Amino acid sequence: MSVEVRVPTILRTLTGGEKVVTANGDTLAAVVSDLDVSYPGMGARLLDDSGLRRFVNIYVNDEDVRFLAGLQTQIADHDSITILPAVAGG
Amino acid sequence: MLTIRADLLAAMVSHARADHPDEACGVIAGPSGSDRPERHIPMLNAARSPTFYEFDSGDLLALYRELDERDEVPVVIYHSHTATEAYPSRTDVALAGEPEAHYVLISTRETGPAEGPFEFRSFRIADGVVTEEPVVVEGDPTH
Numbered sequence: 001m002s003v004e005v006r007v008p009t010i011l012r013t014l015t016g017g018e019k020v021v022t023a024n025g026d027t028l029a030a031v032v033s034d035l036d037v038s039y040p041g042m043g044a045r046l047l048d049d050s051g052l053r054r055f056v057n058i059y060v061n062d063e064d065v066r067f068l069a070g071l072q073t074q075i076a077d078h079d080s081i082t083i084l085p086a087v088a089g090g
Numbered sequence: 091m092l093t094i095r096a097d098l099l100a101a102m103v104s105h106a107r108a109d110h111p112d113e114a115c116g117v118i119a120g121p122s123g124s125d126r127p128e129r130h131i132p133m134l135n136a137a138r139s140p141t142f143y144e145f146d147s148g149d150l151l152a153l154y155r156e157l158d159e160r161d162e163v164p165v166v167i168y169h170s171h172t173a174t175e176a177y178p179s180r181t182d183v184a185l186a187g188e189p190e191a192h193y194v195l196i197s198t199r200e201t202g203p204a205e206g207p208f209e210f211r212s213f214r215i216a217d218g219v220v221t222e223e224p225v226v227v228e229g230d231p232t233h
Binding site: 008009010055057059062064066082084085086087088089090 | 115117133137141142143144145147148150151154163164167169178179180181182185186187188189190
């Protein structure tokens with residue numbers, strides 16, 4: 001499945017400044033792996049040993065994947081994926 | 091340097107006072123590339139905590155969609171500290187995700203929800219490095 005992924009400012013150093021990139025995969029995990037092949041280092045910015053990083057939000061269409069199936073969320077052609085760092089602090 | 095209108099500064103301080111003792115948070119949006127904060131968008135602190143803030147994830151997506159549609163960026167990202175100084179905490183530095191934003195800290199520790207002295211400071215936070223910057227206030231707070 002080919003999908004558009006919106007990349008936040010802080011990760012555009014990895015995409016050569018591109019705001020929207022294309023990736024492939026049937027699940028979010030596969031899309032993230034594909035992104036990491038095209039844009040090395042992307043995987044580590046999104047995932048840690050326990051899965052999706054706590055302060056990274058990924059949305060499939062309008063839904064936070066934490067309310068879907070997380071990294072196992074199924075991706076269909078023409079879905080749109082948005083990555084946003086949490087705005088948070090202490 | 092952060093140049094900010096007095097009415098926008100006053101709006102952030104009022105928000106911080108209204109939410110005291112919890113931390114208040116929000117954004118001042120401005121045209122992309124302008125570095126001009128123009129539009130106050132108070133956000134809910136989903137953590138509702140005196141020591142932590144986080145934009146609700148649904149609100150965050152809606153915010154960024156709206157900014158994109160208007161060709162705006164979060165020029166200022168602000169939050170309050172309610173018991174400590176207006177300086178980024180270790181958590182603030184670790185989680186700062188907008189290297190081009192001005193991170194504004196407001197402290198209400200002195201007078202809480204009441205009128206009175208407050209601290210208002212602005213920082214750049216990028217790659218784990220905090221750099222304080224001067225704040226220039228323009229105009230009349232009543233306009």
